[in-house]
Amino acid sequence: MTLELHNVTKRVGANLHIKETSLVLEPGHFNVLLGATGSGKTSLIKLMAGLDPLASGTIKMDGQDVTRLSTQKRNISLVHQFFINYPHMTVYENIASPLKVAGMAKSEIQGRVEEAADILQLRPMLHRRPHELSGGQQQRCALARAIAKESKAVFLDEPLANLDYKLREELRDQLPDLFAGRGAVVVYATSEPEEALLLGGKTALMQDGRVTQFGPTAEIYRNPENVDAASVFSDPPINTARIEKRGDAAHLGDVSWTLSGVAASLADGPYTIAIRPHHVLPLPSDTANVRMPGEVQVTELSGSESSAHFEMGQGSWVSLSPGVHPYQVGETHEFYMDPTACFVFAPDGFRVA
Amino acid sequence: MKTENQKAWFFVLPVLLLVAFNALIPMMTVVNYSVQETFGDNVFFWQGLDWFEQILRSERFHASLGRQFMFTFLILIIEVPLGIAIALSMPRSGFWVPVCLVLMALPMLIPWNVVGAMWNIFALPDIGLLGYFLNHVLGIHYDMTQDPIAAWVTIITMDVWHWTSLVVLLSYAGLVSIPDAYYQAAKIDGASNWSVFRFIQLPKMKTVLTIAILLRFMDSFNIYTEPFVLTGGGPGNSTTLLSIDLVKIALGQFDLGPAAAMSLIYFAITLLVSWLFYTLMTKDDLN
Incomplete structure (x- = not known):
C-alpha cells in the first residue's frame, strides 16, 4: 500500500491553502508532516482523507485513483488532536463502531476490539463511557478505533498535543510499535521538531501550504535544502x-x-x-x-x-x-x-x- | 465578632410575596372552591371530595380528557419529527441562516387569538382562501363548522403551523453545537447518513429535544385560545378540549365547585405526565 499525491492543491475562495504538492508515502515507517500552526498540515490530511475536495491534482492509494472516491469508501482512520469518541457509546462500542458499520460478524468484531484494547491497555475500561476516562485514555480509545479498523491509511493529526507532558512521552514511545507491521501508511502531523526526530521515519517539512522538503527525518535535519527547511526543523529557532x-x-x-x-x-x-x-x-x-x-x-x-x-x-x-x-x-x-x-x-x- | 441574626430572611421576602400573590393565593382559592358549594353572597357549604368524585366519574370529563390526549398526541407526533427534519435541512452557515431563523420564528410571534381568528377566516368554506381552494378548486368537501374531521384537521394544522418552529429552533441549536470533527469521524468510519443521525445528531439533540417536547406537551395540553377562537369547541363537542370544557363549566354554568375540582385534576395530570416524561428521558444521564 502506498499513498501518492500528484500536484495536489486546495483552494478556499481566492486563496490556495495547499500549493502544488506531490508526495509518495509508504508504509513501514512514520510519515511526519512537520510545520508550524497554519502551515497546512491539517489541510493536507483532510485532502488525503477526502474530507475536503481538491482544486486540482490526483490522489492514488495502491496505484488506484481515489481522487473522487468518498471518504466513507476509502478505508482510512483519523485521530484528532481533540479526543473524538462517540460520547453516548461505551469504549467497546466506540472501537467497534467502524467494524459494525462495515457489517462484520459479531465474533470477529469482538476479537479485533479486544486485541486493540489489549495493545492500548483499555481492557478494564471497555464498558465505560468516554467522559469517564482520562484524557490519555480517551485518546487511546480513539487510537484503538484506528487500529481495530485495520485501515490502509492512518492519519494522526497532532494526536498528543492535548495531553500532558508525561502521557505525551509515554504514548509517543508506544506509537511506532502500535502501527509497526500493519502495512498501513501512517501520516503524523506535528508542530514540534523534536517529535519528528523521536518518531523517525520520513518527514515532510511544511510551510505556507507547501512541502519544502521530504525525506528521511535524520537526513533532513542534517542537510536542509533551503533556509525554510533549516528554520522549521529547529527548536529553539535556528x-x-x-x-x-x-x-x-x-x-x-x-x-x-x-x-x-x-x-x-x-x-x-x-x-x-x-x-x-x-x-x-x-x-x-x-x-x-x-x-x-x-x-x-x-x-x-x-x-x-x-x-x-x-x-x-x-x-x-x-x-x-x-x-x-x-x-x-x-x-x-x-x-x-x-x-x-x-x-x-x-x-x-x-x-x- | 460574629453577630447572629435572622435579617437575611428580609431578602427573601419580596420573592415570597410575589409567589404568594401570583401562585399560592390563587391556587389555595381554587382548592377552597373545590371542597365547598356556594350559592353566592359568600355563603359556603362544606362538600368534602364530592366534586372530585363527580368529575372523575363524569363521562363528559372522560370525553374531553380523551380529546385532549388525542390532540396533544397528534401534534407531538407531527411536530417533533417535522421539526427535526426541518432543522436538519436548514443551512449551518452563510447568508441563509438568519433568513431561515427569522422565517421560523415568525409564526411564534403572532398572538394566540390572532392565530385562531386568522385560521378561522382562512378556513371559511366560501370566502376563506383555504376553504375556497379545497371546495371549489380541488372539489373536496370541506366545512369545519359542520364536519368534525375537518375541524380536527384544521386545529391540528393550525397548531403545527404555529408551533413546529419551536421544535425547529431548539433542534437547530442542538445541531449547530456539534463540532465538525464528529461528522468527520463518522465519515471516516464509513457511517451512512442514517447512522450519523442516529448516533451523532440525535444523541446531541436529546437534551434540547426533551425540553422541546416538554414545552410542547404542556402548552398543547393547556391550549385554550386558538381552538376556542377557531371552532369554539364544535361542531357539537367534537373539538371541546379540556380547557374549553373547564371554562364552559366555570363561566358558562357557573359551577365553581366542580370547575375548581376539575382544575386541580387537570393540573395534577399535566404535572404527572411532565414529571414522568422528564424522569424517563434523563434517567440515562444520571447513572
Missing part, C-alpha cells in the same frame, strides 16, 4: 545572518572567519548562513572558535541546558549549551560559533554549502 564572502573569508559585521570546504570555493558575494543554537557556545573549543561578543538579552534554563539570547551587530542570536551557565542579563558575553556547522544559502534561499 540563527540566520547575512554574510559577505570575499576571497576565502566570510564577513559578518566585525566578525570574520576563514571558510573551508565547499563554502571556500563559492563565488564572492552575499550569502545567508544558518546555524543551530547548539553550535553557538559560551566557551571556545577546537571547532567552536569564531568569537562573537554580544549583549545578553534573555536567558532560559531547562534542566540540563542553558540558553541565552544575545544581540550582536544588527542580529539577535540564540546559544544553547549543556550544563548551567551563569549569564547576567545586560552583560556582554563572548560566544563561540562553529563555522563548519554553518549551512550556507544563496540569496534565493537554496543551500549551496
